[in-house]
Amino acid sequence: MNAPPAAQLRLLDLQALDATLDRLAHRRRALPEAAALEVLAGRLATTHDEVVRAETDVSDLTGEQDRIETDVQVVRTRMARDQERLDTGQVGNPRELENLQSEVVSLRRRQGDLEDKELEVMERREESEHRLATLRARHAELLAEEADLRSRRDQAFAGIDAEASAAAAERTPVRAEVPADLLALYDRIRASSGGVGAAALQHGRCEGCRLSLSPVALNAIRAAAPDAVLRCEECSRILVRVPDSGL
Ligand SMILES: [Zn+2]
CATH class of the missing domain: 1.10.287.1700 (Helix Hairpins)
Incomplete structure (x- = not known):
């Protein structure tokens, strides 16, 4: 799967908003x-x-x-x-x-x-x-x-x-900026992975499972096209490259 890097970054914004909505729903219940x-x-x-x-x-x-x-x-x-x-x-x-x-x-x-x-x-x-x-x-x-x-x-x-x-209002336009196939993948992973479908790759570590990637995996990411949609080898979540990914 491929998606423009900007759209992948928007996925992280969407993840943050979804996490906020989940937290609020939990607070309401509890x-x-x-x-x-x-x-x-x-x-x-x-x-x-x-x-x-x-x-x-x-x-x-x-x-x-x-x-x-x-x-x-x-x-x-x-x-x-x-x-x-x-x-x-x-x-x-x-x-x-x-x-x-x-x-x-x-x-x-x-x-x-x-x-x-x-x-x-x-x-x-x-x-x-x-x-x-x-x-x-x-x-x-x-x-x-x-x-x-x-x-x-x-x-x-x-x-x-x-x-x-407020979070829901912010979320609608963000979702509109993410391609449909990437959105579907994100929703599916989020549903099965404790509410986290996409995570940033930060300093060589997946922020979803908080595990450091192996040198082999990092090399593969370095070689990947900028618009390739990456997945964490440990938790399978969508891995999004950010400026301080450590690549
Ligand atoms: Zn992971």
Whole structure:
């Protein structure tokens, strides 16, 4: 393959721009803010579940407390009525009087039990409410952290994207200056050789694999036509002669 020396030199410019674009794409993928956001999304989901569970606890305990209060009210009303019948002497029958008195005693005991139970439920509800408030605050903190990370990530993306569009804009005219067959060879080698398709021959060394060429290879290069497209004997990359190639 042959290509004008100037076109071969442009290939090195193209390689530099492609390397910049690869580096930017890698930086975009490996952005620490993006990884941190993924971790945070997991923590937010967990905290959200905990908030929902605590809300359910509070709501269940509130319902339980309401039910107990209703029961207490029923007992109080019944006791007041019994007491009134006793106080006003409405009950003349001794048997009935005894029954009524024993009912008042049992109602009083029932009221005491219900009030103890209510106190216990109230304490549990307060604990749940406290836990819910703590979890809600934690969730809000995580949301703020997420918004901050998101904005930092987007800022980093914008910076990377601006650099990438500048490099891409520069790359288009450079590619146009390289002959199609050389470009195809470059693209093929680049794809199979870690993103480096063309390298300068500098001081007798291939800048692609960083190995020095043998004297025999250097002599062959000295004898080659200026427009011959050379390949590194070690890494097979396109080897481009530059002013300080050491020939
Ligand atoms: Zn090489």
